[in-house]
Amino acid sequence: MTRSTLITHLILISGAIFMTLPVWVAFATSTHAPETILREGLQIIPGGHFFETYNEVLFVEGGVMKKVTATAMLKNSLILGIGFAVGKVIISMLAAYAIVYFRFRLAVPLFWIIFMTLLLPLEVRIIPSYKVVADLGLLDTHTGLIIPLIASATGTFFFRQFFRSVPDELLEAARLDGATSWGFFIDILVPLSKTMIAAILIIMFVVGWNQYLWPLIMTTKEENYTLVIGIKQIYQVLNEGGELPQFQKAFALTILATLPPVLVVLIFQNWFVKGLVESEK
Amino acid sequence: MKRVQFEHSPIPYLFVAPQIIIIVIFFLWPAAQAVYQSFLLEDAFGLSSQFVWFRNYSDTIFSSAWLQAFGFTIIFSTLVTFLSLGIALLLAVKANEVIQGASTYKTLLMWAYAIAPPVAGLMGNLMFNPLIGDLYGFMNAVGFDFDHKLDPYDAGFVVILISVWKQVSVNFIFFLSGLQGIPKSVNEAAMMDCNSSTRRFWTITFPLLAPTTFFLMVINITYAFFETFGIIDTTTQGAPGGATTTLVFKVFQDGFRGADIGGSSAQSVVLMLLVLVLTVIQFRFIEKKVHY
Numbered sequence: 001m002t003r004s005t006l007i008t009h010l011i012l013i014s015g016a017i018f019m020t021l022p023v024w025v026a027f028a029t030s031t032h033a034p035e036t037i038l039r040e041g042l043q044i045i046p047g048g049h050f051f052e053t054y055n056e057v058l059f060v061e062g063g064v065m066k067k068v069t070a071t072a073m074l075k076n077s078l079i080l081g082i083g084f085a086v087g088k089v090i091i092s093m094l095a096a097y098a099i100v101y102f103r104f105r106l107a108v109p110l111f112w113i114i115f116m117t118l119l120l121p122l123e124v125r126i127i128p129s130y131k132v133v134a135d136l137g138l139l140d141t142h143t144g145l146i147i148p149l150i151a152s153a154t155g156t157f158f159f160r161q162f163f164r165s166v167p168d169e170l171l172e173a174a175r176l177d178g179a180t181s182w183g184f185f186i187d188i189l190v191p192l193s194k195t196m197i198a199a200i201l202i203i204m205f206v207v208g209w210n211q212y213l214w215p216l217i218m219t220t221k222e223e224n225y226t227l228v229i230g231i232k233q234i235y236q237v238l239n240e241g242g243e244l245p246q247f248q249k250a251f252a253l254t255i256l257a258t259l260p261p262v263l264v265v266l267i268f269q270n271w272f273v274k275g276l277v278e279s280e281k
Numbered sequence: 282m283k284r285v286q287f288e289h290s291p292i293p294y295l296f297v298a299p300q301i302i303i304i305v306i307f308f309l310w311p312a313a314q315a316v317y318q319s320f321l322l323e324d325a326f327g328l329s330s331q332f333v334w335f336r337n338y339s340d341t342i343f344s345s346a347w348l349q350a351f352g353f354t355i356i357f358s359t360l361v362t363f364l365s366l367g368i369a370l371l372l373a374v375k376a377n378e379v380i381q382g383a384s385t386y387k388t389l390l391m392w393a394y395a396i397a398p399p400v401a402g403l404m405g406n407l408m409f410n411p412l413i414g415d416l417y418g419f420m421n422a423v424g425f426d427f428d429h430k431l432d433p434y435d436a437g438f439v440v441i442l443i444s445v446w447k448q449v450s451v452n453f454i455f456f457l458s459g460l461q462g463i464p465k466s467v468n469e470a471a472m473m474d475c476n477s478s479t480r481r482f483w484t485i486t487f488p489l490l491a492p493t494t495f496f497l498m499v500i501n502i503t504y505a506f507f508e509t510f511g512i513i514d515t516t517t518q519g520a521p522g523g524a525t526t527t528l529v530f531k532v533f534q535d536g537f538r539g540a541d542i543g544g545s546s547a548q549s550v551v552l553m554l555l556v557l558v559l560t561v562i563q564f565r566f567i568e569k570k571v572h573y
Contacts, residue, residue: 004478005378005379008375008378008379009379009381009382011371011372011375012372012375012376012379012382012386012390015368015371015372015375015386015389015390015449016386016389016390018446018449019389019390019392019393019446019449019450020389020392020393022404022405022408022446023393023396023404025408026404026407029413037413038412038413041413041414041415041418042407042408042413042414042415090299091299091300091303092300094296094297094299094300095296095297095299095300095301097296098292098293098294098296098297099293099297101293102290102292102293102296104290104293104294106294107293110297110301113301113304113305113309114300114301114304116304116308116309117304117308118556118560119553119556119557119560120308120309120312120553120556121507121556123507123510123529123532123533123552124312124315124532124549124550124552124553124556125308125311125312125314125315125549126532126533126536126537126549127315127536127537127542127545127546127549128310128311128312128314128315128318128546129307129311131311131314132306132307132310132311132314133307147303147307148303148306148307150303151300151303151304151307151308156300181290181292182292206394206395209397210395210396210397210398210400212397212398212399212510212511212514213510213511213533216514217537228397228399228400228511231399231400231403231515232399232403232514232515234403235403235406235515245412247407247410247412247413250403250407251404251407254400254403254404257397257400258395258396258397258400261395261396261397262392262395262396264395265391265392265394265395266388266392269388269391273391273454273458276394276451276454276455277454277455277458
């Protein structure tokens with residue numbers, strides 16, 4: 001090994017440590033007793049309280065929140081992540097299909113309306129959005145949580161780009177065979193887009209799971225908290241003090257909130273990278 | 282546009298309808314509301330309101346709190362963008378060179394993408410917790426009089442460190458895929474002409490990465506403006522004394538905590554204009570890239 005490859009490896013190893021160590025420390029610390037953490041600080045070697053802590057956080061009422069367990073929050077996070085991803089794919093595929101494959105008068109203005117969503121991230125319209133959802137009676141519902149998030153331009157642009165690369169001959173042939181517009185979409189276009197759909201689903205699952213601001217303002221009841229929102233609550237509890245600060249539970253909750261999206265990214269790494277790089281173009 | 286298309290019919294409207302309906306109800310309508318309310322002044326009970334032209338704008342934008350938030354947002358986004366891009370570029374170049382363990386490195390460097398900003402924020406917050414945080418102890422042990430609860434610079438340091446950490450992986454993924462897109466023949470030709478790898482990087486590789494870098498800059502600025510909300514909300518909450526308050530955090534604070542709807546809306550509209558500028562820059566660049 002030459003000197004320069006050695007340096008290369010050293011840089012990469014320090015980068016990997018920089019990116020990984022905080023999460024490892026969070027995990028290791030979560031497996032210790034609260035007294036140990038308070039006495040000795042953060043831990044780098046896992047301790048013996050893994051089952052105790054995670055059992056309490058996941059299954060015992062009052063373990064993390066007043067009523068709900070982390071399992072309930074996990075369920076809410078999954079609903080949000082999956083609902084967000086599936087909804088986004090369906091809605092943007094349909095819109096992209098109309099825009100690419102049909103000649104209709106409002107195609108251009110409608111495309112611009114979709115484009116405008118890029119200019120209006122949630123952060124610039126938080127309060128009025130909250131009001132709309134409140135007026136529709138959708139606060140604290142899954143519908144109210146997911147629907148306002150699923151319309152966005154990126155998904156539509158992505159599928160539009162992909163549909164344009166599909167050869168025109170396919171539609172000609174399908175039409176000769178008497179395919180309807182819906183038939184062409186379901187039987188030909190959707191199967192053709194399988195890899196694209198998978199890639200977008202993976203990215204969007206992670207994005208949906210990690211949503212913070214929107215669930216924060218529109219869920220008020222504990223039973224609707226997602227894990228990421230639970231994080232915020234446990235942070236407040238820690239700051240308020242009280243008896244012995246339950247640092248191990250806070251760490252356990254961060255690990256639980258991190259694990260599912262990380263697993264999805266690791267398992268589907270290639271699709272994920274492809275989807276990310278392609279969709280942001 | 283496709284050469285072959287379906288004929289005129291109401292069907293395409295059915296296909297775009299779900300998307301458009303959601304956009305109108307949850308994007309355009311609220312945005313219009315924000316613009317409308319930015320011109321109104323409500324009384325303390327929210328019972329009556331008065332049209333006040335640009336008073337909300339002048340009141341908020343010339344207030345010292347907003348200017349402070351604006352200043353912090355600019356410094357914060359600049360530092361986060363350059364630091365996370367720099368670290369990611371270095372790592373991507375090295376990961377592209379290396380042969381042994383390439384895929385392991387790649388996985389370890391990109392996986393943090395999946396971590397939510399508020400989760401990263403809470404983790405960082407705990408590591409800097411004065412009771413247990415080793416980083417807090419470390420900073421004091423090496424001679425800094427470190428206290429992020431009281432010192433604005435220390436608070437800024439914590440927020441920037443966590444924001445950079447969270448963003449390195451995205452930049453790494455894009456840089457690496459950009460580097461892998463550079464044809465081997467280019468590198469080989471450069472290798473013949475020039476011995477110094479540093480010079481090869483700055484004269485050949487870096488210019489070829491320019492489109493990726495520019496694109497990432499826009500992404501990173503957007504991230505620093507908007508997505509870091511979750512990090513700030515779980516670490517400093519804008520404290521001490523508003524020193525780490527970003528513009529987005531201030532919109533949230535004034536609107537939800539302070540119930541100052543008019544002022545918060547005026548700030549939202551200013552943010553919309555900023556996003557507009559960013560998007561225009563991004564799209565002009567993408568057009569350029571097509572010709573590239």
